[in-house]
Amino acid sequence: MTGLRSVPVAPKALPLVGHLMPLMRNPLEFINSLSAHGELVRIQLGPFTLVVICDPELTRQALVDDRVFDKGGPIFDRVREVVGNDGLASCPHRTHRRLRRLTQPAFHPARLPDYAQAMSACTEDVVGSWRAGQILDVCTEMMTITCKVTAATLFSGALPPGELSPVLNDVKTFFDGFYQRIFMISPLDRLPTSGNRAHVRARTRLRGAFDQIIAQRRTDGVDHDDLLSALIMAHDPEDDSHSMTDAEVSDTIVTFFLAGTETTAAVLSWALDLLARHPRIEQRLHAEVDAVLDGAAASHSDLPRLELTQRIITETLRLRPPGWIFTRTVTADTRLGGHLLPAGSSVVYSPYLIHHRPDLYDEPEAFDPDRWDPKRPQPPRHALLPFATGARKCIGDTFAMTEATLALATITARWRLEHLPGQQVRPALGLALRPRRLHMRATPRTDAH
Numbered sequence: 001m002t003g004l005r006s007v008p009v010a011p012k013a014l015p016l017v018g019h020l021m022p023l024m025r026n027p028l029e030f031i032n033s034l035s036a037h038g039e040l041v042r043i044q045l046g047p048f049t050l051v052v053i054c055d056p057e058l059t060r061q062a063l064v065d066d067r068v069f070d071k072g073g074p075i076f077d078r079v080r081e082v083v084g085n086d087g088l089a090s091c092p093h094r095t096h097r098r099l100r101r102l103t104q105p106a107f108h109p110a111r112l113p114d115y116a117q118a119m120s121a122c123t124e125d126v127v128g129s130w131r132a133g134q135i136l137d138v139c140t141e142m143m144t145i146t147c148k149v150t151a152a153t154l155f156s157g158a159l160p161p162g163e164l165s166p167v168l169n170d171v172k173t174f175f176d177g178f179y180q181r182i183f184m185i186s187p188l189d190r191l192p193t194s195g196n197r198a199h200v201r202a203r204t205r206l207r208g209a210f211d212q213i214i215a216q217r218r219t220d221g222v223d224h225d226d227l228l229s230a231l232i233m234a235h236d237p238e239d240d241s242h243s244m245t246d247a248e249v250s251d252t253i254v255t256f257f258l259a260g261t262e263t264t265a266a267v268l269s270w271a272l273d274l275l276a277r278h279p280r281i282e283q284r285l286h287a288e289v290d291a292v293l294d295g296a297a298a299s300h301s302d303l304p305r306l307e308l309t310q311r312i313i314t315e316t317l318r319l320r321p322p323g324w325i326f327t328r329t330v331t332a333d334t335r336l337g338g339h340l341l342p343a344g345s346s347v348v349y350s351p352y353l354i355h356h357r358p359d360l361y362d363e364p365e366a367f368d369p370d371r372w373d374p375k376r377p378q379p380p381r382h383a384l385l386p387f388a389t390g391a392r393k394c395i396g397d398t399f400a401m402t403e404a405t406l407a408l409a410t411i412t413a414r415w416r417l418e419h420l421p422g423q424q425v426r427p428a429l430g431l432a433l434r435p436r437r438l439h440m441r442a443t444p445r446t447d448a449h
């Protein structure tokens, strides 16, 4: 391939560690700074060389060509430690289409009204336990909602309430140590430190709990009308060996639990944080939920009228995309933009970087849900990719939007959450971007509490 430029190296690399320090110290600032250096920029993270795609059109091209830009690279190598190679999010291109065909029916739009009922019931359950004046650990409360929703829609309650709490702790432990592990060189990741031990214990227990549920379901043979039944009964019209193997069901269940809980909890936590900082938007939201819900929990049929609520979720997904960085591995020599990428290269794409480009968004750091008002000029296509695009696009995108919208409406119809005086909210980077230590005081909006 002639006429191709080499990919420029981002400035300020240190010997041996490269750009590891800024990436660990202030990852969001670091990732955003890269677009000033070109459409593709090379970074060095200890032993890893990665090419970061800074341009929205090139990001789209890489995502759409998922045979050449296949799942892999440092993030997915770590993800595979827990979700295996056979899960929908981690499997390679060669096995992906069949798995996606088998799992897609579980997310058929016709199933959403039933899932929405579970979403509302779980949210009511959690917010109904809050007391006036209580200081809430918001991320934990939101994780409780999303874990309950996932357990209810995946297993229709096969995970008894007593077992939900240890699973929740294991999911949290897994996520807490994840970011540090991504760039940890072997054998450091196997040293018997308390962090490594807790991580391995959490992922082994999680797997054990889910495998037990799958085994029970395989034996009882009943259709429970939930996601797990949809997977176990999945039939591939293009392949007579039809159903999913135990390993595929198990990896996919763990994937759904991990992909669907922290992400949605993160967007809800950020939305509550941002609303408390923007009282005028909060007041308009209160007016909307009061008019639409009239005291009841939000239901699937309310969605078309929860317009502002949905725009708040979309804007939160833009400003603080839970999936902020992902890696790919290049499987054949290829060109991207004017550059040659040899087979074996590791590539990074970042919804966060794209969502914060000043050439794509006016005032990209401002929280402005009205930029999604269809009456206003809309940002260019591919400027918004919280759920990615192409064949590996999030399978749970509508599920997550429904869950987040219903939960935010139900929460804000009943409660107002305020920051504690002097509280600084910083991002914590796990696999998902979420607030670190967000404590807020809950005040009832009606006298019912």
Ligand code: HEM
Residues within 6 Å of the ligand: 088, 089, 090, 100, 255, 256, 259, 260, 261, 263, 264, 267, 321, 322, 323, 326, 327, 385, 386, 387, 388, 391, 392, 393, 394, 395, 396, 397, 399, 400, 401
């Ligand atoms: C706000 C919530 C969510 C966000 C921001 C989000 C984001 C994403 C993103 C960016 C990807 C692509 C990853 C990549 O390019 O490597 C993805 C894939 C995926 N997500 Fe989500 N997700 C969310 C919720 C969910 C939920 C609720 C589920 C399931 C119940 C789910 C299941 C998956 C799966 C299985 C994949 C892999 C799809 C495939 O490769 O075919 N996600 N998600």
